[in-house]
Amino acid sequence: MLDDKQAHTARRSQTLAPSSEKQRNPVRSRAAILDAAEKLFAAKGFDATSLSEVGTAAGVSRATPAYFFGSKSELYQAVLDRSFAEVREAVRAGRARALASNQGTEAILAGAVSDYFDFLAARPNFVRLIERQALNGGDLLDGVSHLSAGQEALTAISVELGLDDSPSGEAAQLLLSIIALCWFHLIHAHTVAPAVGVALENGEDFERRRSHIVGLLLNGLAGLDRPVTSTLNPSTSHD
Incomplete structure (x- = not known):
């Protein structure tokens, strides 16, 4: 007993x-x-x-x-809320540094891109979570946390670089380009990247990728001051 x-x-x-x-x-x-x-x-x-x-x-x-x-849904939302809170904190910290630096727009953009590149590289779970959301049509995303993070980033980039912040304006287009360029190689490091001849196996590879992205965006920013002319051949009619 x-x-x-x-x-x-x-x-x-x-x-x-x-x-x-x-x-x-x-x-x-x-x-x-x-x-x-x-x-x-x-x-x-x-x-x-x-x-x-x-x-x-x-x-x-x-x-x-x-x-x-x-519930599981509430836990899932709490996970996403925490992730987007980290995004907002990173945006605010980057904006504070940019405003305090008194640097030109190129240096500010280069710093912002590098910060976001590092932010995503350090958070592979966040990237996978959002990719799963995209594949599911965003059905489980709350309409507040991710939108507020995006709006803070948009405001920061428009103020820091003096770009048009209207819907689908230059600030929004540039922000989407930054996200896409810093995001894609993390998702496809073992699929698309090696297929097109880009190695992403070590720190040196990622630094090369970072430098390419920063250079590409800096050149793109410089090009925003110039009118865009189409290089496509206009359609012609024949008699």
């Missing part, structure tokens, strides 16, 4: 341990859950990831993610 009681007590202690840990360190537990959820959602997608799986990966009880976030 004593052994049975001891075994029961041990099992009960194991069951309550994650709850006690949660109560002692709610901030740490919440962060661990978000980290685990981010990795799993990025690797497997929303549908294939369960809350119990997130709890196990986070080192807490299976029920703890639901305790903190309610």
Whole structure:
């Protein structure tokens, strides 16, 4: 009987341990859950990831993610909100540096592109999460967090570079180009990039890619001051 009681007590202690840990360190537990959820959602997608799986990966009880976030959808949104909050923080930090530097537009643009290049390279899970959203038609994206991050970036680039900030104006077009150029090679480092002869295996390869992107965008910025003339042959009619 004593052994049975001891075994029961041990099992009960194991069951309550994650709850006690949660109560002692709610901030740490919440962060661990978000980290685990981010990795799993990025690797497997929303549908294939369960809350119990997130709890196990986070080192807490299976029920703890639901305790903190309610549903899987709410946890997923919390992961995205945290990611976009990091985007906004990076934009604000970059803007503060740009305004304090008193540098010209070329130096500001080069710094902004390099910052974003590094930001994405350091957050592969964020890139995968957004790619999954794109493939799913953006159905799970909240309409606030990602839009606010985009608008902050748009405002920053229009103010710093003095570009037209109207819908589909030069600032918006340049921002989309920066995102596309800094994003694509991370998604296709093992598919399209090697197929067209671009190696992305080490730091030197990525520095070469960064330099190319910065140079391309700087030349593009310089070209914004010149009228665009089409190089296409106009259609001609024949008698």
